[in-house]
Amino acid sequence: MKKSVFLGALTVAGLAAGVAGAATLDDVKARGTLNCGVSTGLTGFSYPDANGEWQGFDVGFCRAVAAAVLGDASAVEFVPTTGKTRFTALASGEIDVLARNTTWTFSRDVDLKFTFVGVNYYDGQGFMIPKELGVSSAKELDGATVCIQTGTTTELNLADYFRVNNISYEPVPIETNAEAQQQFLAGACDVYTTDASGLAATRATFENPGDYAVLPEIISKEPLGPLVRHGDDEWGDVVRWTLNALIAAEEYGVTSANVADLASAPTDNPEVNRLLGTEGELGAMLGLEADFAVDAISAGGNYGELFEKNIGENTPIGLARGLNAQYTDGGLLYSPPFR
Incomplete structure (x- = not known):
């Protein structure tokens, strides 16, 4: 029963082992496009609109990663996946990151050989x-x-x-x-x-x-978040710190509207300076430009902006922040420091 729930763990793990150690960051840069796994359609999270353009909270994260890596939020190929196909698509290398609403569990992390880079929605x-x-x-x-x-x-x-x-x-x-x-x-x-x-x-x-x-x-408990393959830690770091950048940006009041001004010269907040690349060498440590976070935030806004635009209380979805509020507001969102 458990193996059927986890979609043939040995098969998926075997596929993951086959591409373990692949330099996904180099592949994405050479390709010029991020292949991002999404759902087949879930309003507010990942869905094609009337014009066939992908929209949603998870889609916004895909665009942020593309912007951070390639400097272009539109350089994304969205790959629809089902509950059955998503893990094979990631393990086989068909997609670079799985951003559809997927729960972080022991078996998926350990047995299926995936790395969850964080939680972008605490659910149940x-x-x-x-x-x-x-x-x-x-x-x-x-x-x-x-x-x-x-x-x-x-x-x-x-x-x-x-x-x-x-x-x-x-x-x-x-x-x-x-x-x-x-x-x-x-x-x-x-x-x-x-x-x-x-x-x-x-x-x-x-x-x-x-x-x-x-x-x-x-x-x-359903902690949902993006995941990558085991054995490609450099790529995992890129995806993880893009997510952290969006969360930290909200905490520090950095938005899509003011990020360019804040990045034009160092501010009086060293953490914001390091986040936006006007101080330190954090981007280079990831193999990215110094302003990778500026591009990620500019793509669709910080975490709070993505939430409110796509699934927040003023949308038809109508979700309150709840556990997905910043830790300063009684929620669980918390980015490690940029230093």
């Missing part, structure tokens, strides 16, 4: 139902049919939760969020379960979102 698994079902708690779902994406942590979480609460369910396996939405709206399942952020994103696309409720129970 929830349940969505039609209000007409008349259910107010997940513990009332005995015998329910449940739409669940295969190849995800939600499969094992669901089995554990129902077993612990001594209730039964009938799984309705689906592969993509679009398929889950279609099946759920068609009544093929009573419940849709995935990360709470994904439920909010999905419900926002419904014609009548008010007809559906997300139940109060959050049954797991």
Whole structure:
């Protein structure tokens, strides 16, 4: 059971071993394009708009990495991946980084041979139902049919939760969020379960979102974040410190609107100076330009800007910062120092 949940760990690990040690940073520079793995479509996080342009919170991170490495936020090839295909795509080298909403777990880190570079969204698994079902708690779902994406942590979480609460369910396996939405709206399942952020994103696309409720129970920890292959630490550092740059920028008040001015000359804050490359040699340590963080922040804004624009409370997704607030505001976001 566990191997099926983790998508044939030995096969994926073998693929990862085959490309371990590859100089991804050099490959990306030579190619002139970042190959970034995203979802097949999750509103607010990674989805093609009406013009076929990829948008979203995870997409914004991909563009920030492309800007940091190549100086061009548009130099990204977005590769849609499902719960089943995402790890093979990364292990085989088809993509350079996986930025779709993926949970950092022990098995994925250790057994599948991937390196999670950080957490860009702290989440947890929830349940969505039609209000007409008349259910107010997940513990009332005995015998329910449940739409669940295969190849995800939600499969094992669901089995554990129902077993612990001594209730039964009938799984309705689906592969993509679009398929889950279609099946759920068609009544093929009573419940849709995935990360709470994904439920909010999905419900926002419904014609009548008010007809559906997300139940109060959050049954797991789902730290979501970008990941790279084991054995390519230099590339991992680039992706990690691009994420940290976006988080630190919000803490220090560096935004897409003021970053160019702040980078034009040293400020009275040494940490901001090092972040923006007007002091020290941090960019060179990564094999990047001194102003790599300036380019990353300019691409779509700091962490807070990306959050508010794509999934925040003033968007149809309507997510509060919660655990994803800066540590100074009671959240968990915290960048190591730039020094």
